[in-house]
Amino acid sequence: MMKVTQDKKLWGGRFAEETAPLVELFNASVGFDQRLYEQDIRGSLAHVAMLGRVGILQPQEVEQITAGLEDILKDIRAGTFEWRLDREDVHMNIEAALRDRIGAVAGKLHTARSRNDQVAVDFRLFVKEAALELAELTRELRRVMVSEAEKHLSSADGQPIILPGYTHLQVAQPILLSHWFMAYTAMLSRDEGRFRDAAERMDESPLGSSALAGTPWPIDRHDTAAALGFARPTPNSLDGVGSRDFALEFLSACAVLMAHLSRLSEETVLYSTFEFGFLTLPDSHTTGSSIMPQKKNPDVSELARGKAGRVFGNLMGLLTVVKGTPLAYNKDLQEDKEGVFDSFDTCAIVLKLYAEMLPRSVWNADTTRAAAARGYSTATDVADFLARAGVPFREAHEVVGGLVGVASRSGRQLWELSDAELKAAHPLLSAEVARSLTVEESVKGRRSFGGTAPERVREAVEAAKAALG
Template structure:
């Protein structure tokens, strides 16, 4: 069609070539005596269309054709993955809403730190995955550019209309510099970086699930279909799906590093090294897509042990910071002074086997009675004990993005709206591709009808 538009072939020759290409979709077989699929296709077209079929390669090269083929396939893979990500994040949001008020310990250094909720914890992953969605969208934008018309690397005397070709294939513009168009593979790096970041977050989520589901912790139960037993120990429940995902993340990240290694030593222009990049890209895409689909169903079936989580929240003195902040504000005392006092009180309370919070509060009151005049301290045991209640701790926190159940619910609703915007973005990109296909079919039909007349 581009050669017809440029005037290098007439309608009759164009129709012969088009008919041969359409027939090749069903009948083409590889001829291993020829170098590659490109020459196989050209040989077939010449056989079907006659000598005029030799025009097929005018103004084209394997270099720009391969680059275009990768971009065409990759853009579709990215859109499919984005649709999978929408479904996956939706499940995370539903689970976050289900456990919005379920108290659990937040960790630093793998030690219980402060109270939070399961909903807040899940939302931390939702936001990380949203950034991965944005990276995939950015990768799509740089992928969906046409290199066709660049030929080997400096264009062609045939001088085809590159923008015309790009429109018919649903590309959003062209990679303008012809040498850059055939020699650049940074769009592959963009995609692999987005996939690596996504799998890094999957790996972290996997590690959390493995940790929380182990018998010593016991915060959550993973559905039976996502665990396996031992060949010798019948009581075992090994969270093998999460373990496998953790390993796959290493492969995807390694693939990104491998592609950087391939590209770093190349001169500008086409190099056959590029062939070793493409299969790595598809391998990574396959592993990520499969992981997301499996994780979506696993997350949907997770059950959390709220009683066990609440117990660790209390035993871990996780509201000690709330107590210190309250006293610093109430007494107008430097936080660091109160921090030290609460730290000493916690150390003493840990030695008691009775109610940890009760001992902590009594130690604090003892400290206050010796550090302040009685009339200046208007704090009672009940007041301070109430401050150590983890649910109150969450409700009292008005921080934007914090674990207050109302704030978590606001964020859940906001993220659901963002998912809808992402859906609209995907639909918009698909419409551009479909419009290109529609215009392409119209051009083909026009040629066929003109010749028939």
């Protein structure tokens, strides 16, 4: 419940009239930044402890302020804390509540600190922790992908499941389904790395930068940085309060992750259609139609694909906010948080949903193998056969292209062409050669490092399992 009555502003000394109600509403951020209450109170506890250690505050003052903050934290966690719109934001709500509880000594908490560095440290703490949490969730989905890859190296008949590989959404070459899973594992590995890299780069505490220029008080910024779990304090006070590139880097990592998950979603949607029939999604992660009783809609994948646009927009939104803001802090930077919160929440739930859904999904091995055999997917293998016999590859490519034309005009596959037709194209070819170039043989032949041959995919699976620990 948000209270809208006004009390005296903590910054109101030079103002002769109250803030206009519409300005109160426009200016306030407590509706969304109250989410930072844990980080705000942690920052205040570290700050007041440091003020006591360096002798700026007396031990009893530190004790009073600490106890008051801890009581407020308990109330917020219990849902009994009253958030007030007239107190603008999470920081002023907590400080004003502290003053209400322990009196004037609460004002000493703000010694050697500005709301600018308070905002910056709260937000940096949140974004660092969010980056590390998404890194872990990405890692969990990697584990699921690797497990699925390993599982599908054998189907019901003991053979690996074969999937058509596509370029331009046209059947290109047969691959193992496990190879497909490992492709997404590779993408997610880079995504995890981006989040961890971002967390390492933002591992600096702006607390103690004060408004923008530092402070004359004899504070210990290294002390508060360590207390808050940062590797070091920010080296420049102006940059410490005025920069949001750490949030931009986080949003960028979120955007790339969602681009990958959107591609996965697109394939999941396609493969689960009646026309493809490769994949049966679980009832638990699909929905029905209000009018068509036969429908089973891939809502998880469609929403994930759609929500990628929101995450992209959040990155562009913050880039647009910061591009014209002079140093140091400007109120524009209040717009940094909602997009970050939204991107974090979106990425987290999509990662969790896919980690749940993929192991419950069923791949239809007969259908995928039949699809892989269509579309002349082994044409390159015929060209490779000729090239291995000494025919220049470009000549072999032209020969096989001609054969595909003959087959497609008569509605046949390459292995259905007659001996005479094959030998007419090239004397080294025969019906026996064409029949031997099955999708299974095609897959087995792709033994280059990173290829789709079963032994290469097994190696990739084992390497990924070792990397995941």
